Amino acid sequence: MSLRVLLVDDHAVLRSGLRLLLQTQTDFEVIGEAADGAQGLMEIRKRKPDLVILDLSMPGLGGLETLKQVMGEQPWLKVLILTMHDDAEFVRTALTAGAKGYVLKRAADTELLNALRIVGAGGTYIYPSVAAQLFTEAARESKVQAGKLSTREVEVLQLIALGYTQQEIAERLALSTKTVETHKARISEKLGAKTRAELVRYAISHGMVQID
Secondary structure, eight states: OOEEEEEEOSOHHHHHHHHHHHHTOTTEEEEEEESSHHHHHHHHHHHOOSEEEEOSOOSSSOHHHHHHHHHHHOTTOEEEEEESOOOHHHHHHHHHHTOSEEEETTSOHHHHHHHHHHHHTTOOEEOHHHHHHHHHHHHHHOOSOTTTSOHHHHHHHHHHHTTOOHHHHHHHHTOOHHHHHHHHHHHHHHHTOOSHHHHHHHHHHTTSSOOO
């Protein structure tokens, strides 16, 4: 079954390009478009999409306010932010408001499609350069006690908290999946965490990814 996608962006050319791109894929169906936040809210309520691609900068009702209203009404809805804003503060705000994906408009088509599939499957995707900013700030501001986790263990925990799979973590850190599994086991032992959810809560509460 294909994912029913709604496009919300004030640039008609970009919406047209996205529609053409998604029409080439068998697992996506574009069911509607909107040129601003207010129209986007109406279309979301009317068409009930599975996934919304949402711009941040739009005239009138902006993307963040639109996101907050949508999440208040349909907290289960999957929203991917597609924007020019590459500042970590924007992604933190968007994730806190309920977005499940954050991709820059300069991303390659293949990366955008990958992000949409991850979000559509219930995961979280953050554009690599923006994720790197979050990691840098988290390393500086983290409240984790010095020496409790190694640098590599912190990196693994951050990626776990951001929703990456074991295979994806291995690829991003140039490690084997077995090594990632070992790191995860050591992290769990050091933190006394028995589940992935507990690891995620620990990372968020200690400012390691700063999304809550």
